[in-house]
Amino acid sequence: MAPSSPGGATPRTPRWLSGAGPMAKGATVSDPPQSAEDLQASSTPLLELEGIGVRLGGRQVLSDVSFEVRQGEFTGIIGPNGAGKTTLLRVILGLIEPSGGQVLIDGEPLHNKNKASIGYVPQKLVIDPDMPLRARDVVSLGLDGHKLGFGFPSRQRRELVERALADVGATSYADARVGELSGGEQQRVLVAHALISQPKLLLLDEPLANLDLRSEQEIVAVLGRLTREHGISVLLSAHDMNPLLGVMDRIVYVANGRAASGATDEVVTSAGLTELYGHHVDVVRVHGRVLVVASESSSF
Numbered sequence: 001m002a003p004s005s006p007g008g009a010t011p012r013t014p015r016w017l018s019g020a021g022p023m024a025k026g027a028t029v030s031d032p033p034q035s036a037e038d039l040q041a042s043s044t045p046l047l048e049l050e051g052i053g054v055r056l057g058g059r060q061v062l063s064d065v066s067f068e069v070r071q072g073e074f075t076g077i078i079g080p081n082g083a084g085k086t087t088l089l090r091v092i093l094g095l096i097e098p099s100g101g102q103v104l105i106d107g108e109p110l111h112n113k114n115k116a117s118i119g120y121v122p123q124k125l126v127i128d129p130d131m132p133l134r135a136r137d138v139v140s141l142g143l144d145g146h147k148l149g150f151g152f153p154s155r156q157r158r159e160l161v162e163r164a165l166a167d168v169g170a171t172s173y174a175d176a177r178v179g180e181l182s183g184g185e186q187q188r189v190l191v192a193h194a195l196i197s198q199p200k201l202l203l204l205d206e207p208l209a210n211l212d213l214r215s216e217q218e219i220v221a222v223l224g225r226l227t228r229e230h231g232i233s234v235l236l237s238a239h240d241m242n243p244l245l246g247v248m249d250r251i252v253y254v255a256n257g258r259a260a261s262g263a264t265d266e267v268v269t270s271a272g273l274t275e276l277y278g279h280h281v282d283v284v285r286v287h288g289r290v291l292v293v294a295s296e297s298s299s300f
């Protein structure tokens with residue numbers, strides 16, 4: 001099982017489990033006022049990438065990538081195969097050292113303590129159907145290898161697991177062997193595994209790959225709810241932006257080693273993507289879907 005949250009933190013009830021989360025999107029004036037500390041926090045982006053460049057195997061994979069993510073925002077990292085989406089997520093996790101630029105969390109360069117506020121669901125995770133682990137065991141493992149795991153009495157640990165399972169809608173198969181679950185069910189369990197360590201920022205690498213339309217919509221709805229109701233920032237990579245159009249606050253479109261970020265309608269234009277790809281592309285909007293079509297008629 002891949003670690004969901006590197007580093008450590010002091011044991012406390014997760015913000016998103018306490019029911020007293022930060023102000024959600026769409027909050028009204030009748031909501032309690034934010035404290036000065038909250039206002040200060042909301043004026044600093046949770047995540048900033050400044051001029052990130054990455055060289056791998058002697059090749060420049062990414063150049064001058066800059067964008068920011070604020071608390072409770074849903075950001076899609078979109079781009080074709082090999083564009084550098086996974087590489088970008090690994091830079092944010094501190095697993096790849098950039099050749100230039102910097103990553104800031106809450107205005108500070110990455111260090112072990114602020115890395116603990118990042119949860120991660122990796123792209124490739126092959127689960128052996130014979131692995132004798134129940135879904136609830138996998139979620140519970142999210143507390144191990146994390147300082148949150150220490151000092152939790154087993155009753156409290158059980159409660160945290162139940163809440164995490166409930167939050168992703170996986171309670172009904174909590175006792176099933178994880179290897180026997182469907183792709184969509186496994187994906188929910190993995191999100192719960194990453195969430196239990198109370199990340200402020202949740203990175204998911206292609207969580208929609210191999211899911212059918214219904215599972216895809218369900219996972220996106222779960223993640224959208226985490227941003228709105230619990231103020232968690234979600235950064236999700238995908239090659240198709242369409243399943244995310246209803247929840248995405250910001251798109252980071254990666255192509256040709258570079259990235260453009262902003263509101264989807266501003267970034268995903270024929271002129272903008274032609275500039276990014278370095279050759280002509282058309283952006284076609286039809287029946288509420290966005291298609292990016294290369295001049296040689298291959299679509300991304």
Ligand SMILES: Nc1ncnc2c1ncn2[C@@H]1O[C@H](COP(=O)(O)OP(=O)(O)OP(=O)(O)O)[C@@H](O)[C@H]1O
Pocket residue numbers: 056057061079080081082083084085086087088123206239
């Ligand atoms: N360790 C490495 N050494 C050399 N090149 C690498 C390494 N890791 C990735 N690359 C290259 O960097 C580029 C970006 O890879 P990355 O995995 O980030 O793409 P991606 O956008 O996640 O693609 P996919 O949609 O297929 O997951 C690719 O050309 C890949 O071959």
Ligand SMILES: [Mg+2]
Pocket residue numbers: 085086087123205206
């Ligand atoms: Mg990838």
